[in-house]
Amino acid sequence: MPPNTSAIPRFERSHGLAHVRLRPGPAGARLEGLEQAGSAKAFIHRGVSGLEVVFLNTSGGLAGGDHLRYRLDLAAGCQATATTQTAERAYRSNGPEAKVSVEHRLGAGATLDWLPQETILFDDSALRRETVIELGRGAACLMLEAVVLGRAAMGETLARIAFSDRRRILREGRHVFIEPLRLGTEALTSGVAVLHGARAFATLVMVRPGAEDAVGPVRAQLDEAGVSGGASGFDGKLVVRLMAADGWPLRKQILRLLAVLKPGPPPRVWQI
Amino acid sequence: MLTPAHLALVQWLSPAFPTGAFAYSHGLEREIALGNVTDAASLELWLENILRFGAGWQDAVLLAHALDADADTEALDDLARALQPSAERLQEGQEQGAALARTVAAITGRALPARMLPVALGEAARGLGLPKADVAALHLQGFAGNLVTIATRHVPLGQSEAQAVLHRLQPLTASLAEAAAVAPLDDLAGCALAGDLAALQHETMEVRIFRT
Numbered sequence A: 001m002p003p004n005t006s007a008i009p010r011f012e013r014s015h016g017l018a019h020v021r022l023r024p025g026p027a028g029a030r031l032e033g034l035e036q037a038g039s040a041k042a043f044i045h046r047g048v049s050g051l052e053v054v055f056l057n058t059s060g061g062l063a064g065g066d067h068l069r070y071r072l073d074l075a076a077g078c079q080a081t082a083t084t085q086t087a088e089r090a091y092r093s094n095g096p097e098a099k100v101s102v103e104h105r106l107g108a109g110a111t112l113d114w115l116p117q118e119t120i121l122f123d124d125s126a127l128r129r130e131t132v133i134e135l136g137r138g139a140a141c142l143m144l145e146a147v148v149l150g151r152a153a154m155g156e157t158l159a160r161i162a163f164s165d166r167r168r169i170l171r172e173g174r175h176v177f178i179e180p181l182r183l184g185t186e187a188l189t190s191g192v193a194v195l196h197g198a199r200a201f202a203t204l205v206m207v208r209p210g211a212e213d214a215v216g217p218v219r220a221q222l223d224e225a226g227v228s229g230g231a232s233g234f235d236g237k238l239v240v241r242l243m244a245a246d247g248w249p250l251r252k253q254i255l256r257l258l259a260v261l262k263p264g265p266p267p268r269v270w271q272i
Numbered sequence B: 001m002l003t004p005a006h007l008a009l010v011q012w013l014s015p016a017f018p019t020g021a022f023a024y025s026h027g028l029e030r031e032i033a034l035g036n037v038t039d040a041a042s043l044e045l046w047l048e049n050i051l052r053f054g055a056g057w058q059d060a061v062l063l064a065h066a067l068d069a070d071a072d073t074e075a076l077d078d079l080a081r082a083l084q085p086s087a088e089r090l091q092e093g094q095e096q097g098a099a100l101a102r103t104v105a106a107i108t109g110r111a112l113p114a115r116m117l118p119v120a121l122g123e124a125a126r127g128l129g130l131p132k133a134d135v136a137a138l139h140l141q142g143f144a145g146n147l148v149t150i151a152t153r154h155v156p157l158g159q160s161e162a163q164a165v166l167h168r169l170q171p172l173t174a175s176l177a178e179a180a181a182v183a184p185l186d187d188l189a190g191c192a193l194a195g196d197l198a199a200l201q202h203e204t205m206e207v208r209i210f211r212t
Helices: A211-219 A247-261 B004-012 B028-034 B040-053 B055-066 B073-082 B087-108 B117-128 B132-154 B159-168 B170-181 B193-202
Strands: A015-025 A028-038 A040-047 A050-057 A067-074 A079-084 A088-090 A098-106 A111-114 A119-121 A126-135 A140-149 A162-171 A174-184 A200-207 A227-234 A237-244
Touching (some): A028 A079, A050 A067, A067 A111, A098 A111, A174 A200, A211 A247, A227 A247, B004 B087, B004 B132, B028 B193, B040 B193
Parallel strands (some): A050 A079
Antiparallel strands (some): A028 A040
């Protein structure tokens, strides 16, 4: 049931929308519009390999009743990388879920690398996130989602969560990729085909004509200690799945894969 | 009383129907090689996970929607394809779906295009007038039964021991089918993360008997 927002005092929740619009310019993508409201902000800076958009949740994490929206529109032919300033933390909820909506739209021939930092789920958190990347004709994207269950360094093991994280990529209105993840309390202890002991996992997907060709170079990098991974190329996609005992080796493996899949260094905020 | 419609569905979902299910282990071959499935208990847990949190539930929901008289079959087929985590799993759904559609078309004279398996089955069974939960339950038991047969040969497991796994999964199979029959497409979610990863890793196994 959706939270009755009128009954929750304003100071207990945070809402935010950051909407960035980019268009191509003579020296790469340039800012056409920026709308920011509430706890969502976006920064733009020119990195070594093009424009980088960094989204930020100024409330410092997600609590029950929060609603955060990040949007990025790339005009035809535009190329950009987008990420988040820090790992997103979903804190204990007192009932209502936190919502995050990510909606990126790419015009014809545009290219986006959507590389948010990991999402850390705390015990008793309730988070519903929907990520949609809409590709125009000939547009291409690289999308990452990494999830860490609790803070391993603090010996935390999750007993109860409600996490729904639907990731979708459409090309000209048709689904080309959908990963509707739903991880609830009963799945935490289900075993061999679910988490199988992992506390961190990630999906990296590239959609572009010829994406299948990257499967060889990517597989050659899938040997980070403490990470189990697999890669497959099909239907104009490269899909990489990773599972690890902890967020740190997962991050190291992701950085190695980005070095293969993306020209230039990773987003500046990602660097370790 | 069982009607000819029931008998047709049982025929289409029997292991003798030429959909080629025996060639697809859904990642089980990799799980056996990893030592994750070694006996009846570990097979049952793995299958329970796949049915509840993986392709079992997802295919049952897709099937239930494909059974609707006004289903957007093209969009459901796109969705079924887009949901596959790997090339082999796409092949598993695509080739079995095409074979099912082709064979049902050949024996009934109906025009049935190649679709992903749950969508092809839904489209084929649409005119039978059977309850969605019945079609979904028989489909899920067929899916699990094929994997149990594979485990019998390759774990290996005794025949009775393996069939007892399938028997113990029947209450779950029936309740998943009931729920899938009325689930909206937004409920098409899962978390068979390790199961999917095993399916991806199957692609690079040096010795493989199965296509998935």
